[in-house]
Amino acid sequence: MCKKYFVLPFALSVLIVCQSLAQNYAGSFTGVQAGISSSAELKVQDQQLRGRIIMNGKGADVNGVIKDSISTGMVYDIELKKSYAYSSILRQNELHFFITFPELNNEAIELIFKRDEPFIGGKGSADALGKTNKYDTKLYGLWRYTEVISSGSGDNYASFSTDYFMEFKADGTAFSWTGKSGGGSGNISIEGKGNSTAEKGQWYTEGKTLFLIDPVTKQKVSILYFAEENRMMLHNGGNEKKVFQRIR
Numbered sequence: 001m002c003k004k005y006f007v008l009p010f011a012l013s014v015l016i017v018c019q020s021l022a023q024n025y026a027g028s029f030t031g032v033q034a035g036i037s038s039s040a041e042l043k044v045q046d047q048q049l050r051g052r053i054i055m056n057g058k059g060a061d062v063n064g065v066i067k068d069s070i071s072t073g074m075v076y077d078i079e080l081k082k083s084y085a086y087s088s089i090l091r092q093n094e095l096h097f098f099i100t101f102p103e104l105n106n107e108a109i110e111l112i113f114k115r116d117e118p119f120i121g122g123k124g125s126a127d128a129l130g131k132t133n134k135y136d137t138k139l140y141g142l143w144r145y146t147e148v149i150s151s152g153s154g155d156n157y158a159s160f161s162t163d164y165f166m167e168f169k170a171d172g173t174a175f176s177w178t179g180k181s182g183g184g185s186g187n188i189s190i191e192g193k194g195n196s197t198a199e200k201g202q203w204y205t206e207g208k209t210l211f212l213i214d215p216v217t218k219q220k221v222s223i224l225y226f227a228e229e230n231r232m233m234l235h236n237g238g239n240e241k242k243v244f245q246r247i248r
Contacts, residue, residue, distance in 0.1 A: 025049055025066055028220050029095050029113035030211070037209050037222045037236070040095070040113050049073065053097070055111070057223060057236025062086070075099055116220055136205040138227040139168045143244035144179070166244065167198075174203040174212060210234070 031038030042051035042062065049064040049071050064073020069090045074083045087108075088097045093115035098108040148161045163179030177198040202213040210225040226233045235241040 024069070024090055025071060025095075028116040028218065030116055030220065030222065031055070032112050032114055036111075037224050038111060038113070039220055039222050040097075041219060053111070054221065057240060060084075064088075116218075134205055135168075135170065135172060135203070136210075136227065137170075138229070139203075139205070139210070139225070139232065140170055142167045142247040143232055144247050145242050145244045165247075168203055172202050172204060174201045175199065176201070 025042050026044040027042060029040040029042070031040075036056060038053065038055040040051060040053045040062075042049060044050075044066065047066050049062060049066050051062045053060045053062060053075065059078045060075040061078065062073065062075050064071045064086065071086075071088045071090075073086060075086050076083045084099050084101060086097060086099045088095060090096075095113040095115070097111040097113065099111070100106055100108045143166045145164045145166075146161055147164065165175075165177050165179055167175040169175075175198040200215065202215055204211050205225075208224055208226065209222050211220055211222050213220045223234050223236065225235070230246040232244040232246070233241055234244070
């Protein structure tokens, strides 16, 4: 506990210590549980904690307060549109999040995260723990996913398809862009040029989890993957799956 002092020099130094503990909550974290893909992006302002937790591709907004190394508040499930109480404790660079679910007889589910170290990029780059970033060689190359949307039937039938591309380099860089779109209804056809400007990022893998990093904001997202020689599937651990075909 941070003790309060009424002598100004002591009070000022204690305030700085308390603020430092709160600021430790700020940053990017990655989940460490086996079989669960999770990450967290957190911000701190005046002892208020804000941010988002992603678990198996689904997001929840965090709104809480910090006291020493403990935080309490609510998380809002974006998909279910429900709020749940949480408590958390930060032990150095390991964050333990306990979310209480009334649907599970008020059982508290624990999520464990570790703070992300700054990502330098490039093959063989190491974090502060001395570990080397790993790259699954089966992902190397250019991949295409085609999304097809259709509706109606008979004379009212319409369909539209869009190509999406991802390229993974051996040096830890990744590119993604949208290709051409096309479709139509009846005698009407539609074609789009797509986005020829590729978005550049960084990537690495741990087990069956693919991590993608924005080089500007350093924001990291994670997703589960399965790769064969000519086929790659990205999924959130649930029903959302996208199957890519190898181009080269």
